[in-house]
Amino acid sequence: MTERTTGGVQSVERAFELLDLMADAGGTQTLSELANRTELPPPTIHRLLRTLVGRGYVRQLPNRRYALGPRLIRLGDGANRQLGQIAEPYLADLVGRLQETANLAVLDGDMVLYVAQVPSPHSVRMFTEIGRRAHTHDTGVGKAILSQLDEPTVRSIVSRVGMPRATEHSIGDPEELVSHLSLIRERGYSIDDNEQEIGVRCYAVPIPDAPTPTAVSVSGPQTRVDEAFGERAVPLLLEAAEAISREMNRTV
Incomplete structure (x- = not known):
């Protein structure tokens, strides 16, 4: 069943929260840095990032940091x-x-x-x-x-x-x-x-x-x-x- 909060789709809200946090930080963050700035558990953050990477909205750099992707x-x-x-x-x-x-x-x-x-x-x-x-x-x-x-x-x-x-x-x-x-x-x-x-x-x-x-x-x-x-x-x-x-x- 689709998760919803306050009328929205929770997984979508969480994904946009991560994108906003990365943008506010200048475009790049590590998983641990994102975890420190949100209440989401690290496994959830990792799963969302993996989805965003697959869609091109986030990319993973060689140093393991995550950056905003070209699809944006x-x-x-x-x-x-x-x-x-x-x-x-x-x-x-x-x-x-x-x-x-x-x-x-x-x-x-x-x-x-x-x-x-x-x-x-x-x-x-x-x-x-x-x-x-x-x-x-x-x-x-x-x-x-x-x-x-x-x-x-x-x-x-x-x-x-x-x-x-x-x-x-x-x-x-x-x-x-x-x-x-x-x-x-x-x-x-x-x-x-x-x-x-x-x-x-x-x-x-x-x-x-x-x-x-x-x-x-x-x-x-x-x-x-x-x-x-x-x-x-x-x-x-x-x-x-x-x-x-x-x-x-x-x-x-």
Whole structure:
């Protein structure tokens, strides 16, 4: 008989719990590490991992550690495309009202992944390709995404991928980043002020209750995207973020 808990299939819930734990740990774990982080007995964990390995959602490394498998990439790509389709009308509305490029980005592993964009009508504009990956510490969307995470997770991310300084304005120190994220949480939005590229400024806000850490932004040349622009843009970004969140969490 199929096991069920709270209306769900217990074995499926347990398998996803293991995948979530591995993702939170950076993508790899040993069986004993997983056992220490869950109430599941080791034989159950081993049986679930063996099934996930057989399906390609987990792979076993030569050192006996378990890693997230390549089959998850296809699922992630499909989910990201769906998120982009949900957000696109709201990005288009932002562009119509602000006349600057609007983006949606998600946390993908330890990097930001741009999943949707509507470009500005201006000939001189900010352009980021959909599918581009960037660091979290020096992008508006990246910092908005990090502001949704706890401090240990933030420190783990930057320790794994580093904090290269794209410009002299980029944050390059974890302590400074942690302090800066506190400010972002207080005011509700982040700014990339010449940190990713000289001459470009970006305002971004997190998407509340998104299925994965997500942020929406508007960006453009600093000659147009100034403080006065930010005063107009932030309320519209917050409005768009709430609308995108409702759409993402709508149940059929």
